[in-house]
Amino acid sequence: VIDSLGLSIPIIQAPMAGAGGMALAQAVHAAGGLGSLPCAILSNDDFESTLKTLNGASNAPFNVNFFTHTAKPDDAAAQKRWRSALRSAYDAKGLDSSIDAPSVNRTPFSEYHCEQIEKHPPAVVSFHFGLPEASLIKRVKAVGCQVWSTATTVAEARWLEDHGVDAIIAQGSEAGGHRGLFLDPLTGDEQTSDDIGLIAYQVGTLSLVPQIVDAVSVPVIAAGGIADGRGMAAAMMLGASAVQIGTAYLFSKEATITAMHRQALWTGSAEKTALTNVFSGKPARSAVNDVMRSYGPMSTEVPPFPTAAAALGPLKAAAEAQSSGDYSSLWSGQSAGLAAALVLKHGQADNPPSAQDLTQWIAQDAQAAIAAVAKHS
Amino acid sequence: VIDSLGLSIPIIQAPMAGAGGMALAQAVHAAGGLGSLPCAILSNDDFESTLKTLNGASNAPFNVNFFTHTAKPDDAAAQKRWRSALRSAYDAKGLDSSIDAPSVNRTPFSEYHCEQIEKHPPAVVSFHFGLPEASLIKRVKAVGCQVWSTATTVAEARWLEDHGVDAIIAQGSEAGGHRGLFLDPLTGDEQTSDDIGLIAYQVGTLSLVPQIVDAVSVPVIAAGGIADGRGMAAAMMLGASAVQIGTAYLFSKEATITAMHRQALWTGSAEKTALTNVFSGKPARSAVNDVMRSYGPMSTEVPPFPTAAAALGPLKAAAEAQSSGDYSSLWSGQSAGLAAALVLKHGQADNPPSAQDLTQWIAQDAQAAIAAVAKHS
Numbered sequence: 001v002i003d004s005l006g007l008s009i010p011i012i013q014a015p016m017a018g019a020g021g022m023a024l025a026q027a028v029h030a031a032g033g034l035g036s037l038p039c040a041i042l043s044n045d046d047f048e049s050t051l052k053t054l055n056g057a058s059n060a061p062f063n064v065n066f067f068t069h070t071a072k073p074d075d076a077a078a079q080k081r082w083r084s085a086l087r088s089a090y091d092a093k094g095l096d097s098s099i100d101a102p103s104v105n106r107t108p109f110s111e112y113h114c115e116q117i118e119k120h121p122p123a124v125v126s127f128h129f130g131l132p133e134a135s136l137i138k139r140v141k142a143v144g145c146q147v148w149s150t151a152t153t154v155a156e157a158r159w160l161e162d163h164g165v166d167a168i169i170a171q172g173s174e175a176g177g178h179r180g181l182f183l184d185p186l187t188g189d190e191q192t193s194d195d196i197g198l199i200a201y202q203v204g205t206l207s208l209v210p211q212i213v214d215a216v217s218v219p220v221i222a223a224g225g226i227a228d229g230r231g232m233a234a235a236m237m238l239g240a241s242a243v244q245i246g247t248a249y250l251f252s253k254e255a256t257i258t259a260m261h262r263q264a265l266w267t268g269s270a271e272k273t274a275l276t277n278v279f280s281g282k283p284a285r286s287a288v289n290d291v292m293r294s295y296g297p298m299s300t301e302v303p304p305f306p307t308a309a310a311a312l313g314p315l316k317a318a319a320e321a322q323s324s325g326d327y328s329s330l331w332s333g334q335s336a337g338l339a340a341a342l343v344l345k346h347g348q349a350d351n352p353p354s355a356q357d358l359t360q361w362i363a364q365d366a367q368a369a370i371a372a373v374a375k376h377s
Numbered sequence: 378v379i380d381s382l383g384l385s386i387p388i389i390q391a392p393m394a395g396a397g398g399m400a401l402a403q404a405v406h407a408a409g410g411l412g413s414l415p416c417a418i419l420s421n422d423d424f425e426s427t428l429k430t431l432n433g434a435s436n437a438p439f440n441v442n443f444f445t446h447t448a449k450p451d452d453a454a455a456q457k458r459w460r461s462a463l464r465s466a467y468d469a470k471g472l473d474s475s476i477d478a479p480s481v482n483r484t485p486f487s488e489y490h491c492e493q494i495e496k497h498p499p500a501v502v503s504f505h506f507g508l509p510e511a512s513l514i515k516r517v518k519a520v521g522c523q524v525w526s527t528a529t530t531v532a533e534a535r536w537l538e539d540h541g542v543d544a545i546i547a548q549g550s551e552a553g554g555h556r557g558l559f560l561d562p563l564t565g566d567e568q569t570s571d572d573i574g575l576i577a578y579q580v581g582t583l584s585l586v587p588q589i590v591d592a593v594s595v596p597v598i599a600a601g602g603i604a605d606g607r608g609m610a611a612a613m614m615l616g617a618s619a620v621q622i623g624t625a626y627l628f629s630k631e632a633t634i635t636a637m638h639r640q641a642l643w644t645g646s647a648e649k650t651a652l653t654n655v656f657s658g659k660p661a662r663s664a665v666n667d668v669m670r671s672y673g674p675m676s677t678e679v680p681p682f683p684t685a686a687a688a689l690g691p692l693k694a695a696a697e698a699q700s701s702g703d704y705s706s707l708w709s710g711q712s713a714g715l716a717a718a719l720v721l722k723h724g725q726a727d728n729p730p731s732a733q734d735l736t737q738w739i740a741q742d743a744q745a746a747i748a749a750v751a752k753h754s
Contacts, residue, residue, distance in 0.1 A: 152648075153646075153647065153648035154646050154647055154648065154714070155646070155648065172581055172583065173550060173579075173581050174580070174581040174583060174584040185648035185649065186649065186665060186670070197651075197673070197674055197675065199576060199577050200576055200651040200652045200653065200673075200674040200675060201648050201649075201650070201651045201665075201674075202550075203551070203647045203648055203711050204549055204550050204551040204581030204582055204583065204601065204602050204711060205581055205582075205583045205584075206549065206551060206581065206582045206583045206601070206602040206603070206608055206611055206612075206712075207551040207582075207601075207602035207608075207647055207710070207711035207712045207715075208647055208711075210605065210607045210608065210712075210715055211646070211647050211712070211714050211715060214714075214715075214718055224581065224583070224584075225581050225583040225584035226583070228587070230587045230614055230615050230616060231583055231584075231587065231615070233611075233614035233750075234583055234610075234611035234612070234614040234615050235583075235611070236614075236750045236754070237607055237610035237611040237613075237614055237746050237747065237750055238607050238608070238611050239607060269530075269531050269532070269588075270530065270531055270580045270584055270585060270588050271529075271530035271531065271532065271562035271563075271578050271580055272562065272563065272578075273578070274574075274577040274578045275577045276577065288563060288578075293563070296574070296577075297574055297577040297578075298574065298577060333584070334580050334581060334584035334585075335583075335584045335587075335588070337531070337588050337591075338584075338587055338588060338591075341591055366754075367754055369614050370614065370747070370750055370751050370754050371751065371754075373610075373613045373614055373747055374747050374748065374751035377613070377743075377744055377747050
């Protein structure tokens with residue numbers, strides 16, 4: 001399945017909403033990896049132009065990624081509770097916590113997206129938080145797209161295989177950004193509660209990947225904590241058919257992140273990221289900042305995904321205007337330090353490398369790690 | 378340093394208090410790995426006879442392991458609060474929650490232990506939760522013992538190297554049993570609080586090992602989630618000098634665990650373990666059972682380590698008398714499923730293999746995994 005994409009390097013660039021678009025995907029593609037376009041926060045116009053650009057690119061393979069959460073109406077009482085918890089932060093910035101903040105747009109995959117994909121089918125359509133309804137999946141597959149989705153547990157992997165996915169992204173707990181979890185780890189039912197205890201169950205990549213490989217017959221893509229050649233080589237040992245890399249690409253010149261975010265990645269360390277729900281309502285890994293320290297990392301006061309982001313909006317805007325990332329999601333996996341070391345090794349700390357170079361460095365270093373260990377064993 | 382032990386297989390058997398003693402350590406030694414003796418819950422007599430037995434074994438290398446927590450006096454108010462939280466469980470079992478339960482003995486490394494080690498020095502003395510005071514470390518090293526300790530963060534690894542350890546066990550979040558954490562991940566100070574948010578920061582093995590390898594110059598032993606040849610091969614790619622394996626040995630005939638514990642390991646899965654503080658007061662990974670579901674997995678009501686275990690004692694005894702592990706710590710890493718698969722592959726589900734066989738199977742499968750990937754790359 002993954003072979004059919006004709007990649008010369010089995011690296012999938014992780015789709016990262018807001019952090020990288022066409023330039024990043026094309027740079028990874030140029031190296032021989034698979035570029036991914038995050039579509040969860042695109043307007044309809046931007047989505048259509050993205051698909052047309054991809055199809056114009058001589059049918060080169062790309063991955064188009066969506067969230068599949070159930071959109072929830074704003075819950076005024078929940079919003080009020082969260083804003084009232086945040087009141088001292090609002091006061092400190094001289095902001096009025098009683099004014100409504102605009103809600104945040106994270107669109108789940110829909111009939112509309114499906115129609116556009118039928119017109120301009122990409123090679124891969126991938127999903128986060130499970131899958132859309134079966135009729136939409138069927139239509140996406142009917143026009144020749146591969147369907148991928150993310151599993152954070154063995155049970156989710158089995159569920160995804162049963163629902164027809166062509167490949168599974170095994171997302172270990174090291175990964176930055178949103179956990180793709182959609183089934184309760186204990187009951188196996190759809191995960192709907194906001195039980196903050198869920199983070200005690202998250203499975204590390206080294207443990208998750210081989211257990212998913214053993215449980216399903218579709219190819220498994222390892223994700224979470226892979227940011228250099230050693231991690232890629234390790235994932236191959238675990239039985240992964242490819243690796244998905246996110247955080248390392250945030251060090252590339254094509255990443256569209258703020259200076260504050262870049263700074264946090266460079267100065268962070270493995271243990272200074274945490275799973276937090278304060279930014280969106282769902283657990284996601286971010287470099288630790290003031291809002292996580294003060295109100296989280298996990299909070300029972302946070303409204304459900306994706307509506308939680310609204311209340312932080314004014315605080316984020318005020319902080320960023322003063323060059324502070326104190327209220328911004330600073331998505332980061334636990335291996336940002338490995339990516340930083342890789343960039344330093346190539347002397348490009350002050351001159352961000354292209355994602356094309358990063359892809360090639362990681363693949364070369366993986367080969368070297370495998371050869372070195374094989375020689376001594 | 379690890380080479381000087383003369384192991385033919387770079388596998389360290391994890392010391393597991395209560396779950397394996399001399400027979401387990403000797404079986405791993407017989408395979409060419411390093412056997413470990415957990416001493417945190419041994420009486421003085423048992424400790425002395427353990428050391429004498431080891432020294433009698435023609436100076437074969439063994440690892441003797443201790444906890445280094447600061448012993449805390451029982452806090453009557455905290456005990457009362459926890460017992461009152463547990464009252465409905467006591468009532469359901471017809472037990473009186475007002476009767477004092479005996480406190481639980483987990484002895485930190487002491488002057489006494491140091492004296493005994495000076496008389497009968499083992500090859501390696503390893504510690505969990507940091508290190509004992511410098512004067513004791515100095516004496517242990519003076520009689521030729523290697524000193525090892527566990528790091529769960531890069532900062533802890535640097536601290537341990539600065540304090541003179543000969544090797545570092547990098548314990549990823551997948552590991553079963555107690556997290557070795559001793560420094561607050563954010564402040565770098567000694568971790569003294571019982572902030573349950575700490576579990577949001579725990580680092581996966583795939584991410585932790587290479588970052589510690591880059592940060593220190595002593596050998597790094599990878600621990601957490603390694604239960605078969607694939608995990609061992611992956612750890613070697615990450616730069617580990619050896620691996621430490623715990624949960625897989627709980628499937629051996631030498632493991633001294635209850636039938637309930639064995640059952641939980643066989644029927645569990647990666648996502649059905651959690652980090653919990655309900656058993657001891659410190660976060661540790663266990664297969665999920667009733668007490669974790671009802672009162673945890675992390676609870677703010679739990680008294681500090683190691684005094685928390687007392688209140689669960691009567692519940693545990695009553696449940697175990699009915700063949701139930703509902704109130705027992707069922708320590709398990711996230712890769713119990715991989716160990717189960719390994720035992721099944723060798724047709725020994727009903728006839729537990731020796732730890733010697735397990736050690737050899739894992740080492741052979743690691744070689745095979747490395748050779749297979751090297752061939753295709």
